[in-house]
Amino acid sequence: MDKGAIRRRLALGTALLAASGLIALAAPGTAQAAGGCAGRRAATLTFSTGSVQIYRARGYVCAVTRPEHPGRRITMSVSVQARGNRPVTDRGRYVRQAGPVTVHAGHRCVRVGGSVGRGSVRSGWILC
Known part of the structure; x- marks a missing residue:
């Protein structure tokens, strides 16, 4: 795997983690x-x-x-x-x-x- 592919996967993982954090903050009842x-x-x-x-x-x-x-x-x-x-x-x-x-x-x-x-x-x- 080349460096570009690793960077893309890291960027995707970071974006998914950030999105899940925003969803958790917006959860009802809290x-x-x-x-x-x-x-x-x-x-x-x-x-x-x-x-x-x-x-x-x-x-x-x-x-x-x-x-x-x-x-x-x-x-x-x-x-x-x-x-x-x-x-x-x-x-x-x-x-x-x-x-x-x-x-x-x-x-x-x-x-x-x-x-x-x-x-x-x-x-x-x-x-x-």
Whole structure:
């Protein structure tokens, strides 16, 4: 096989791989949310200074905390814990959101929390 044939086969293989990746991204039921979490919105926890939005897809749970009035840098956090595991947390000074934070929950319950400034919210065990 000459070098031209090898290059053509590599180009074809690369094109097929790229096309399959695009098809996988466009698969129904795993829409990408504006905040970076994949899946469908499962719940929203609101509190005085913001909200925590929770998404679920294929055994994974993802959460982001958004302030009620974005635009200025403020301390925010988001935390997700699958039952039996340690919580995964994102904490810092952000303008638009804290997170996304994703954990593999399978069929286990999760506990979610978030804060913006002095306001905060914590759920019990949800999405069981």
